[in-house]
Amino acid sequence: MSFDIPSDRRYLESHEWTTTDETVRIGITDFAQDELGDVVFVELPDAGSEVTAEEEFGVVESIKAVSDLLSPVSGTVTAVNEDLFDAPELLNQDPYGDGWMLEVDPSDESEFDDLLTAEEYRDNIE
């Protein structure tokens, strides 16, 4: 099975992605949503809270498993995708688009360099 891995963003081995644009968005990958199966519940931090690179920022629960979410970057949460609370299936339907989780104001943009490129991430899951 071939998974969608957009080349315009960076990845963690634990299957989270982040954009590196002016607005930094965080979510989980197509591979992650496929492994999880139907997502039924998402727990995310409030806007204004701090997240730290490679540390837990939330929880995603599917019919198969409950998994911690790790943040690709450190920074302050500026927006939370509250649509996910009522429609967690967005994570399955559109993990890179409507299924985004957080927007973050990064505290150290050099952290992006530590993350996997799309090619490196693809090698990791294949």
Added chain:
Amino acid sequence: MSQKRHERRTEEAAEGDDEGDAPHQQARWYDGDRYEPLLDEKSTDTVTVESSLPDDLTREELTLPDLSEPEVTRHYTRLSQMNYGIDSGPIPLGSCTMKYNPAFTEDVAAHPGNRVHPLRTDEDKQGILGLLYELQETLATVGGMDAVTLQPPAGAAGEFTGIQVAKAYHEANGEGERSEVIVPESAHGTNFASAAMAGYDVVELPSNEDGRVAVDALEAAAGEDTALLMLTNPNTLGLFERDITEIADIVHEAGGLLYYDGANLNSLLGKARPGDMGFDVMHFNLHKTFATPHGGGGPGQGPIGVSADLAPFLPTPQVREADGGYETYEPDHSIGRVHEFMGNWLVLVKAYAYILRHGDVGLERISETAVLNANYLAERIEYEVPYGPFHHEFVASADEDAADVAKAMLDHGVHPPTTKWPEIVDEALMTEPTETESKARLDDLAAAFNAVAATDPEDLAAAPNETTARRIDQADAARNPRLSWHALDDT
């Protein structure tokens, strides 16, 4: 003469058994033309009540079901027929030990002498303290432990209590900085949770290729941070941890303690004892090994046993002999209470009755028969069982989605095994028939497994077709739970 009569009866019983009860068929809300109405659809009456309560708190009238006792009884009997329980047929859920709960234990628990207020003085309840003491001592003997507390109200509560006792022991020895609990990857989920709840970091231990604890990985993991290793033996695959004495030595040399998860004790009664293997703490699942009711039919009860060094830290109160009778006391360094009074007292009565009725020879036969039944069933099914030799349970591998296999087995009138766990086996079917199933019922189970193995995968995905509730949309049920006592229109 009496012997002869006995033989004839046995023969008749065996014949009857061969014909077999028809596999369990669930009743349904809609069964052909028949529909089981809700109570308030059968007959209602509107009542009005004069009340002195304020008007904004009361209703003018209230419509309630209005039925005779036999109508109510028949309604609930019909509802019970829509269910499947151990009274309907086997429940071979691996690691759950869903054995039949013998009815005589209910009789014993219902004895009026058991209805004593727990705040009566020790002097007034000597018989009850005597039973608790005997049960403590009996469990200690079964487990090879020096002391037992009966208080924890479930297996997981027992784990949590046992870890607290171990933690108090380490702290009393100036070793409170030990921060890690080692748990094999195939362990029960409660082990990880109990250790984390007690404030420990959990170190996951990989299995070796034959499904047992990897001793070299344990050697690498054990050290000055190790507080505890949690293990069940036989393990989740039903395999005996043959290196258990070496494992115990490694953990003890590192200064850690060994915790025995009693979930699989049903395979060891009278054969081997956790205490003799080097375990320092263990819990007993009375609702598994000693046939008290499970879960929703419970409550459960999860006593823990400990070695002499840990006994002073047990919960309070404990029971001991004194002046030709019994008294309660608080152990010197007790961690405190973990449940009101002595735990779920009547569950303890049932377990004690079960143990006495079987005796030591009977308990040993329980384990022998449990192991025999699991091995007979595994031999009869067409699914592969990758790991062995196993004891009271085995983990078969489904060729297709294990959840589909389970749903399809429901159509053959039996309860399916535990599925998709442990993850070490691909599409696991974790099966534990227990000693309470006859050969005929084991054959029913095997027939159900094999009928499903021969079914087209597309048909499996449509199962079950014969049950009260068809396939549940798990994702929708979790996303949009409909918490209502009303029957759904689309049933």
